[in-house]
Amino acid sequence: MASLLAKTLCFILLLAVSSASDPEFVYDDVFNDPERDALYYDTFPEGFIWSSATSAYQIEGAWNEDGKGPSIWDTWTHEGGNVHNDETGDVACDSYHKYKEDVAMMKNLGLKYYRFSIAWSRVLPNGTIDNINELGIQYYNNLIDELIANGIQPMVTLYHWDLPQALHDSYGGWMSEDIVEDFANYASLCFERFGDRVKFWLTFNEPWIISLLGYESGVFAPGVQESGTTPYIVTHNLIKSHARAWHIYDEEYRSTQEGEVGITLNSDWNEPHNRSNPDHVAASDQAMQFNLGWFAHPIYKNGDYPEIMKTRIANISAQQGYPKSRLPEFTEEEKAYIAKTGDFFGLNHYSSNYVVNADSVDYSTPPSWGKDANIPTWKEEEWPSSGSDWLKPVPWGIRQILIWIDKEYDGIESYVTENGVSTKDVFELNDESRIKFYKSYINEVLKAVKIDGANCRGYAAWSLMDNFEWGAGYSERFGMHYVDFTDDDRPRQPKNSALFYSSLVKDNGYVVGSSCVAVISTSLLLLTLFSSLFRSLC
Numbered sequence: 001m002a003s004l005l006a007k008t009l010c011f012i013l014l015l016a017v018s019s020a021s022d023p024e025f026v027y028d029d030v031f032n033d034p035e036r037d038a039l040y041y042d043t044f045p046e047g048f049i050w051s052s053a054t055s056a057y058q059i060e061g062a063w064n065e066d067g068k069g070p071s072i073w074d075t076w077t078h079e080g081g082n083v084h085n086d087e088t089g090d091v092a093c094d095s096y097h098k099y100k101e102d103v104a105m106m107k108n109l110g111l112k113y114y115r116f117s118i119a120w121s122r123v124l125p126n127g128t129i130d131n132i133n134e135l136g137i138q139y140y141n142n143l144i145d146e147l148i149a150n151g152i153q154p155m156v157t158l159y160h161w162d163l164p165q166a167l168h169d170s171y172g173g174w175m176s177e178d179i180v181e182d183f184a185n186y187a188s189l190c191f192e193r194f195g196d197r198v199k200f201w202l203t204f205n206e207p208w209i210i211s212l213l214g215y216e217s218g219v220f221a222p223g224v225q226e227s228g229t230t231p232y233i234v235t236h237n238l239i240k241s242h243a244r245a246w247h248i249y250d251e252e253y254r255s256t257q258e259g260e261v262g263i264t265l266n267s268d269w270n271e272p273h274n275r276s277n278p279d280h281v282a283a284s285d286q287a288m289q290f291n292l293g294w295f296a297h298p299i300y301k302n303g304d305y306p307e308i309m310k311t312r313i314a315n316i317s318a319q320q321g322y323p324k325s326r327l328p329e330f331t332e333e334e335k336a337y338i339a340k341t342g343d344f345f346g347l348n349h350y351s352s353n354y355v356v357n358a359d360s361v362d363y364s365t366p367p368s369w370g371k372d373a374n375i376p377t378w379k380e381e382e383w384p385s386s387g388s389d390w391l392k393p394v395p396w397g398i399r400q401i402l403i404w405i406d407k408e409y410d411g412i413e414s415y416v417t418e419n420g421v422s423t424k425d426v427f428e429l430n431d432e433s434r435i436k437f438y439k440s441y442i443n444e445v446l447k448a449v450k451i452d453g454a455n456c457r458g459y460a461a462w463s464l465m466d467n468f469e470w471g472a473g474y475s476e477r478f479g480m481h482y483v484d485f486t487d488d489d490r491p492r493q494p495k496n497s498a499l500f501y502s503s504l505v506k507d508n509g510y511v512v513g514s515s516c517v518a519v520i521s522t523s524l525l526l527l528t529l530f531s532s533l534f535r536s537l538c
């Protein structure tokens, strides 16, 4: 009797121990390396910021209402031929009229932060400070007040791609240095009018996309195709504009408003295909410098572009017969002004690649950023897919990119300002694929913070709701809420991912799931029962 009892006890204990240590995988068919991919149970540090993100052109609609001036995206979508089915953001989610509903959705999710952007041409219809549209200002005041009344702090992007058309028409927008003054006036106006309540500012969203999709491939507004030259000039002006805005805040507003100003950069992670091959490791670093470093090196380090960009572009330009490097130079004075103008690092991240070193350099013309960077990257066929060709979920990549940023920029305070996944345009509230994405990616952020010590302080899910997905129109959906774009009321419905995200936020991370807890506690209970039974028998 006693030996039978002992055996049973041993068996139950074994069961409990093995089930507690059995690795759990989110994408168990693809990413199932126990060291790398096992789900990690822990919570985020107290005060970790949970948010969701949107942008003005993608949700507001009301494109010409109450005095708003046109932006380059109004022109681009109205022109036809540039967007899936010639869809536009004319109405989008109609958030201009439905912002209270949006705020109620965030509140239901339990979010304490909301990342949105201001449409420059809604507050300054011509882009210039001589004509302020008070009705536009009123809209953002209403939104901000509504947020704060519901206990939600605004995180505001000043520029999410919707340049006032008038500035493009008058001097070529970002292609001209004249933009720096106009952006500075716009930023200053926003700090002045909204800064009493907004403490978290982002100057630009994804300048890499602005420069390369807007002025190199020309697949985004304003559709300029001047590869290998104009994108470098555009970036030069974006960086100068960022630095001006930061200095204005620092000198005129920081002491009274006590907020922070950063920028949001986007990049895939580029994983060395073979980590023990130094060429692959160098190629990975080169890829990261050409993507993030192009902007982050000047802003967070020394006011200048990464060395590898300077030498490569100078050399390739010379071979191509250019009298000087296609990469513009900052003066010493400009470098000093630009260096250290980021209070925190904003990261938008969606996917990853493998990278190896290139065999040779392509000196042919026309020049391009791609030839200058010259890094072969790819995504593995077997990696999971999504509603967007460019987005293959690779959860472990976000951990690596956060580590890279932490190391490269000396432990700078960082925020994931966007991360999320698309599904195709079908009515689907049970969005399992999005739950898997968030569950695995946020878990890797947790590992970066708790295991690797990366100084990441917050996470914003893209997106609060389905919205206008740029060139893809409404055909790719990133929302945690479903929006019916065929209904004039644009009704919103929570998807299952919204419930998942809100419970993760409520737990502030991953608490040991019911299955594991159940096995352990049942075993303990049985153990107690058996031992008292055993004692009474003896």
Ligand code: GBE
Binding pocket: 055, 058, 205, 206, 209, 213, 217, 219, 266, 348, 350, 390, 418, 462, 469, 470, 471, 478
């Ligand atoms: C972000 O961009 C944006 O900030 C946000 O506004 C957007 O909705 C979200 O991600 C989801 O895309 O013809 O292959 O060159 C490329 C992330 C489309 C970067 C995909 C647009 C990656 C920018 C079109 N890219 N995206 S093409």
